[in-house]
Amino acid sequence: MNTSTAHTDHYDPESSKIGMWLFLFTEMFLFGGLFLVYAVFRNKYSADFHHGAHELNAFIGTFNTVVLLISSMTVAMSITAIQKKNRKLAVNMIIITIVLALVFMLNKYFEWSYKFEYKLYPGSPVMMNLPQGEILFYGLYFMMTGLHALHVLIGIVLLVVNIFKIRSGKVHHERFSLLENSGLYWHLVDLIWIFLFPLLYLVT
Amino acid sequence: MDKKEKHITSYSLFAKVLVALLILTTISVLITEIHFGALSVAVALSVACVKVALVLVYFMHLKWENSFLRIMVAGVFLLFALVLVFTFIDYLLR
Numbered sequence: 001m002n003t004s005t006a007h008t009d010h011y012d013p014e015s016s017k018i019g020m021w022l023f024l025f026t027e028m029f030l031f032g033g034l035f036l037v038y039a040v041f042r043n044k045y046s047a048d049f050h051h052g053a054h055e056l057n058a059f060i061g062t063f064n065t066v067v068l069l070i071s072s073m074t075v076a077m078s079i080t081a082i083q084k085k086n087r088k089l090a091v092n093m094i095i096i097t098i099v100l101a102l103v104f105m106l107n108k109y110f111e112w113s114y115k116f117e118y119k120l121y122p123g124s125p126v127m128m129n130l131p132q133g134e135i136l137f138y139g140l141y142f143m144m145t146g147l148h149a150l151h152v153l154i155g156i157v158l159l160v161v162n163i164f165k166i167r168s169g170k171v172h173h174e175r176f177s178l179l180e181n182s183g184l185y186w187h188l189v190d191l192i193w194i195f196l197f198p199l200l201y202l203v204t
Numbered sequence: 205m206d207k208k209e210k211h212i213t214s215y216s217l218f219a220k221v222l223v224a225l226l227i228l229t230t231i232s233v234l235i236t237e238i239h240f241g242a243l244s245v246a247v248a249l250s251v252a253c254v255k256v257a258l259v260l261v262y263f264m265h266l267k268w269e270n271s272f273l274r275i276m277v278a279g280v281f282l283l284f285a286l287v288l289v290f291t292f293i294d295y296l297l298r
Contacts, residue, residue: 013291016270017273018272021273021276021277025276025280028280028284029284032284032287036287036288036291039288039291039292040292040295043292043295044272050233058233060264062233065229066226066229069225069226069229070222070224072222072259072263073218073219073222073263076213076218076262077215077218078265079213080212080213080214080215080218083210083212119278138277154225177270180265183263184264187259187260187263187264190259190263191256191259191260193254194252194255194259195249195256197252198232198236198248198249198252199248199249201243202232202233202236202244202248203236203248
């Protein structure tokens with residue numbers, strides 16, 4: 001680890017963090033727009049939304065919620081570890097987070113392929129023959145969970161980058177802004193799922 | 205950066221927050237099993253809001269951030285609430 005040259009270049013964690021939060025605000029409104037559409041159509045087609053939510057597997061939803069919550073804790077712990085100069089633990093915590101993220105994605109894969117088996121996907125003849133409200137429900141379901149899954153994948157890439165940066169000594173106890181901001185991104189992914197889970201899987 | 209020392213959150217606090225989040229998840233799953241009708245939406249969303257608050261305050265470190273950031277985050281949530289309210293005022297009064 002080379003700390004002597006680390007301070008010669010520009011490093012401003014406060015500004016980076018504010019920049020990251022500003023980006024997260026735009027992300028919140030990206031999903032917020034979809035939540036808004038969900039709220040209005042749920043109001044209009046409550047019976048169809050009720051039926052659609054009933055069809056989703058609440059067990060997989062609950063399992064994935066638990067997985068994401070644990071992964072949020074491990075990524076937070078990795079920041080504590082790096083601040084306490086425990087690089088090994090920090091890397092291990094990130095690895096656990098990535099494994100949990102992959103478990104989440106695997107579940108999502110099974111969940112989606114189960115629906116594809118029944119020819120239920122956006123634009124399919126089976127879906128188009130459903131009542132109007134259910135078309136909207138499944139459309140929103142695929143759009144929201146798909147966009148969320150894309151964020152999980154981006155989060156995995158960010159965390160992998162962090163592992164390499166910690167190993168090469170570019171991220172350490174005095175310079176962990178990258179890990180901190182990646183952690184914020186990961187928590188946002190968790191945050192969105194916390195709202196998605198009851199709205200799509202539970203409220204029937 | 206060196207004007208105040210950085211706060212280091214303990215592992216045990218994160219673990220406690222996770223336990224609280226898991227308990228809240230269990231509550232929301234159990235409550236929707238009972239079928240309160242329209243009320244279950246409100247209950248499920250209230251529980252979700254508490255969970256989101258826990259994640260924001262502890263995991264996302266807002267408890268130890270300066271008030272500038274905290275006010276901004278609160279403002280964004282308020283803005284979204286306003287957008288939601290105005291959309292429904294428009295939608296319901298058509």
